[in-house]
Amino acid sequence: MKTISSLLNKEDHERYTRISKLNIRSSIYDVTNKCNLRCKGCFFFSSGEQDVKEEKDVTKWAEFIDREKERGVNLAILIGGEPTLFFDRVKAFYDRLPTFCATNGLIKVPRDVFPDMMVGVSLWGDEEAEKVLRGKDTLSLTLKNYEGDQYTYYLHTIIPQQVGTGRVERVVKKLKNAGLKVHFQLFSNDEDAPGFVWTPELMTAVRQEMDGLMDQYPDTVISSKYYHQIITTGKMLDRTWGWNECPSVTEPIDKRDPQPRHLIRFIRWAADLETMHRCCTSETRDCTKCKDGAAHMSWVMVNKREHMRSSADFKNWVEVYEMFAKLYRFIPW
Numbered sequence: 001m002k003t004i005s006s007l008l009n010k011e012d013h014e015r016y017t018r019i020s021k022l023n024i025r026s027s028i029y030d031v032t033n034k035c036n037l038r039c040k041g042c043f044f045f046s047s048g049e050q051d052v053k054e055e056k057d058v059t060k061w062a063e064f065i066d067r068e069k070e071r072g073v074n075l076a077i078l079i080g081g082e083p084t085l086f087f088d089r090v091k092a093f094y095d096r097l098p099t100f101c102a103t104n105g106l107i108k109v110p111r112d113v114f115p116d117m118m119v120g121v122s123l124w125g126d127e128e129a130e131k132v133l134r135g136k137d138t139l140s141l142t143l144k145n146y147e148g149d150q151y152t153y154y155l156h157t158i159i160p161q162q163v164g165t166g167r168v169e170r171v172v173k174k175l176k177n178a179g180l181k182v183h184f185q186l187f188s189n190d191e192d193a194p195g196f197v198w199t200p201e202l203m204t205a206v207r208q209e210m211d212g213l214m215d216q217y218p219d220t221v222i223s224s225k226y227y228h229q230i231i232t233t234g235k236m237l238d239r240t241w242g243w244n245e246c247p248s249v250t251e252p253i254d255k256r257d258p259q260p261r262h263l264i265r266f267i268r269w270a271a272d273l274e275t276m277h278r279c280c281t282s283e284t285r286d287c288t289k290c291k292d293g294a295a296h297m298s299w300v301m302v303n304k305r306e307h308m309r310s311s312a313d314f315k316n317w318v319e320v321y322e323m324f325a326k327l328y329r330f331i332p333w
């Protein structure tokens with residue numbers, strides 16, 4: 001095994017030192033089963049994950065979060081449904097743990113209550129695509145809520161129709177002009193919305209496009225070329241993405257044998273505070289088609305040793321870990 005010092009130059013070693021102390025232990029929480037949108041392709045509603053009782057007593061949420069903290073969780077990722085429909089529950093997390101709130105952005109997070117809470121606003125394609133997939137152009141509405149917000153980035157889910165048309169760059173420019181950051185992932189299409197199909201050629205093209213935008217807008221795009229490579233090819237080192245490799249499976253119900261490297265103590269909790277969902281995304285999704293960005297970046301992060309075979313591989317590992325740490329504001333953008 002090579003040593004870290006032998007693999008990295010001075011500058012990259014400093015970057016490594018900065019992230020190596022973080023020891024991130026995240027879990028994901030469905031804050032509610034309700035949403036103020038119904039997007040075509042929503043992993044939550046397409047998988048029946050909303051069919052559990054919802055805990056309504058905020059003191060029960062507070063007690064639950066205290067137990068999560070004792071379990072070692074140091075990053076709470078709030079999803080739903082739409083978390084901002086229940087700010088009392090969001091506050092219970094925010095008061096106790098570093099908290100990231102994934103939202104469709106239609107309801108503004110009040111910054112007097114949550115001054116530094118990280119917010120990730122979802123964006124599916126662009127204005128035109130959102131009208132088809134989400135029933136309205138949320139981008140125009142959410143920009144009014146989040147323009148210039150220092151603790152917000154947009155999670156831009158790229159759709160196949162955008163590739164090679166300049167429609168991704170137009171969105172990036174719009175966000176840049178609004179003083180916001182953007183991170184990319186790819187549409188998984190959990191409800192088979194017609195026409196939203198990835199081909200190998202589109203995957204190659206979107207990788208090149210994401211790489212180019214990262215070079216062109218380095219202060220706006222938070223990403224990594226290695227992440228682009230992994231998410232578009234489904235390959236990491238000599239391995240292929242799928243159920244047997246996924247790191248984002250709820251630990252206590254993970255019966256895979258052999259066990260792949262996975263996120264330690266990770267659980268995705270339902271809003272009843274009792275049910276554990278299979279993984280960070282849809283319980284019914286075909287893993288071979290899963291494009292979940294966080295799961296793919298975690299795949300890299302948990303496989304640190306495997307990347308220590310060469311300087312180039314380990315530098316890639318550092319870049320992806322650094323990107324994750326930036327997205328959740330463990331280190332500055």
Ligand code: SF4
Nearest residue numbers: 035037038039042104
């Ligand atoms: S905003 Fe999110 S939770 Fe709500 S329907 Fe759309 S994808 Fe699903």
Ligand code: SF4
Nearest residue numbers: 246279285287290295
């Ligand atoms: S759907 Fe995606 S995140 Fe869930 S287990 Fe499969 S590969 Fe992992």
